[in-house]
Amino acid sequence: MxxxxxxxxxxxxxxxxxxxxxxxxxxxxxxxxxxxxxxxxxxxxxxxxxxxxxxxxxxxxxxxxxxxxxxxxxxxxxxxxxxxxxxxxxxxxxxxxxxxxxxxxxxxxxxxxxxxxxxxxxxxxxxxxxxxxxxxxxxxxxxxxxxxxxxxxxxxxxxxxxLRFWFVLSMVLILILLIYVYSIFTLLQQKKYSELQRDFINNMTHEFKTPLSSILIASNYLIKQEPIKKDKKLYTYAEIIINQSNKLNQHIEKILTIAKSDYSPLELNTENIAIVPIIENAIENIKLKYPEITTTIKTDSSDYTIIADSFHFNNLVYNLLDNAAKYCDTKPEIVIRLSKENQVLKLEFIDNGIGISNKNLSFIFDKFYRIPSEKSNEVNGFGLGLYYVKKICNLHHWKINATNNPEKGITLTILIPNK
Structure with missing residues (x-):
């Protein structure tokens, strides 16, 4: 219809x-x-x-x-x-x-x-x-x-x-017609790609999630068996299967979330939330994945609040911490700094990672973009983490930018207007 x-x-x-x-x-x-x-x-x-x-x-x-x-x-x-x-x-x-x-x-x-x-x-x-x-x-x-x-x-x-005016007007109308036809052609192409994307998401949900769920159920049952518990090597293998399956499940969920948000805009449930507790919660979760990580929160007040969606803001912080930890060739050290400047709350994530060349710095928020480097080849990912962060910032009408640190790593800065 x-x-x-x-x-x-x-x-x-x-x-x-x-x-x-x-x-x-x-x-x-x-x-x-x-x-x-x-x-x-x-x-x-x-x-x-x-x-x-x-x-x-x-x-x-x-x-x-x-x-x-x-x-x-x-x-x-x-x-x-x-x-x-x-x-x-x-x-x-x-x-x-x-x-x-x-x-x-x-x-x-x-x-x-x-x-x-x-x-x-x-x-x-x-x-x-x-x-x-x-x-x-x-x-x-x-x-x-x-x-x-x-x-x-x-x-x-x-x-x-x-009759110069008449001919100019005719040429303008011809140009408008050509632009209209080109726009319609582009619109139909985009519609076709959108339908293909939706079909791919539906197929991917069924083809990936169903067998992955079966693997996780079987692995969790397997690891609880006494013969497996007694055999240290088999127990380690079972743990590897479960951990890798959970990691794959996280990647699939991230792809599905991004693709779904592109097809239908994300709805934000905004409320007045305290920033520091959410950051501390994200730090606890990231330490489960990277026990060696060191994080420091620097703020002149622990009472800063913003109007935001708590679920997506927590994901935003977690993605930034995860991204900083993955792209670090030494022990990850992250400083989270909160400050207020001219009715704008500045939230900075300063890491000691491998850094990004200036020519690639402007592309890090693009979908599926991964910086060509040796570290990127070692780290699993789809280039969706920072794209998701940028999307959430845009939905909240915040500004985000990235700069290289003088010595090592980068600084990601989020500017949140104080409403």
């Missing part, structure tokens, strides 16, 4: 944008036709005024029949039926075209009775872009003796330039 609704919205959106684009193109075409008619009308008026002025001071009257004939879109013939000078004609053409705001280049030619052919006049450049005499053919017109011809070689370009 949801998929059909999404498909309907996508199709309606594409139809709407294509419809708007087609309408825009039709309007642009109509606007071009109107501009072409306006140009033709202005040209007729200007040439008619030129013809009137050429008849002034002569014994001939302007004929009642329209002396202007449009041969093609950019070619006009004007019948004068009276002799005239090229210089006067050029002057009148420039002045009348200027009055009608016809600012495109033009060229003219006159009919020569003696040679019985069109004699090229001049190329008039009004745009200062294309000067110089052109060699364009002016065809001779029948049944006319005293006449001249006008050609606009750049008429189409001139009309297109006057």
């Amino acid at each position: 949801k998929l059909n609704k999404l498909n309907s919205i996508i199709i309606l959106g594409i139809i709407a944008i294509v419809g708007i684009l087609v309408a825009q193109l039709l309007w642009t075409k109509e606007a071009f036709t109107i501009e072409e008619k306006k140009f033709s009308q202005k040209t007729h008026i200007a040439l008619l005024e030129v013809a009137k002025k050429l008849y002034q001071g002569t014994n001939h009257d302007l004929p009642t029949e329209n002396p202007i004939k449009k041969i093609s879109n950019d070619y006009y013939v004007v019948n004068i039926d009276n002799d005239f000078e090229p210089e006067i004609l050029e002057f009148y053409l420039k002045s009348e075209f200027k009055k009608m705001n016809l600012t495109t280049d033009f060229e003219y030619a006159m009919y020569n009775c003696q040679s019985d052919e069109m004699v090229y006049g001049n190329y008039i450049s009004l745009s200062d872009k294309s000067k110089g005499k052109q060699s364009i053919y002016f065809p001779k017109h029948k049944n006319l003796v005293y006449y001249f011809a006008i050609r606009f070689p750049n008429e189409t370009t001139y009309l297109f330039s006057s």
Whole structure:
């Protein structure tokens, strides 16, 4: 049902944008036709005024029949039926075209009775872009003796330039359509990947958790048997099976938690909690995994409280301690410092681990990212611990950053606004 609704919205959106684009193109075409008619009308008026002025001071009257004939879109013939000078004609053409705001280049030619052919006049450049005499053919017109011809070689370009806004708008609509189609394609791809991820999680839950539970049940039963207890080697092997199974179970739970939170946002049950007791509880738990670890809490007050989800905050602290202990090539020593600066509570985790190069420091919070090093190859993990920490900080609207210590290790700092 949801998929059909999404498909309907996508199709309606594409139809709407294509419809708007087609309408825009039709309007642009109509606007071009109107501009072409306006140009033709202005040209007729200007040439008619030129013809009137050429008849002034002569014994001939302007004929009642329209002396202007449009041969093609950019070619006009004007019948004068009276002799005239090229210089006067050029002057009148420039002045009348200027009055009608016809600012495109033009060229003219006159009919020569003696040679019985069109004699090229001049190329008039009004745009200062294309000067110089052109060699364009002016065809001779029948049944006319005293006449001249006008050609606009750049008429189409001139009309297109006057419709610049329409073309820009059309290009913007085309760009919007392409962006929309690309966004829809990306959305469908992401939806496909999300469904694959969900199916993988469901399959992984069944395929991994079920046999692992059977292994743990069998191992716990096995280790309680008297023959196993009496045989030290068998008892050690049974303990290894149980410990490794529990470790694998923790990794699977972490993957499932992260994947589930990506598919559906985590819900926080925030409350006013004391920070120091939760940190102390996390330290006790981490010592069960790393008995050799040394942790120190430095704070000027044990009464600091924050508004947070106690469960996820405890996991956050545990992940930071676990990460610091794993990536240490000596005895892990971690200092947890609490301080207050400008209404912001600063929580720092300072370790003596192997440290991180500056070029990799900005990637440590990325999902599945593990720093390429010899220690990383020795330590089991999926690169989800710090990603989870970053996610919890973002949900609480806290800021977290990492910096290298001057001597050894790194410092992870969480800034918690005091509300």
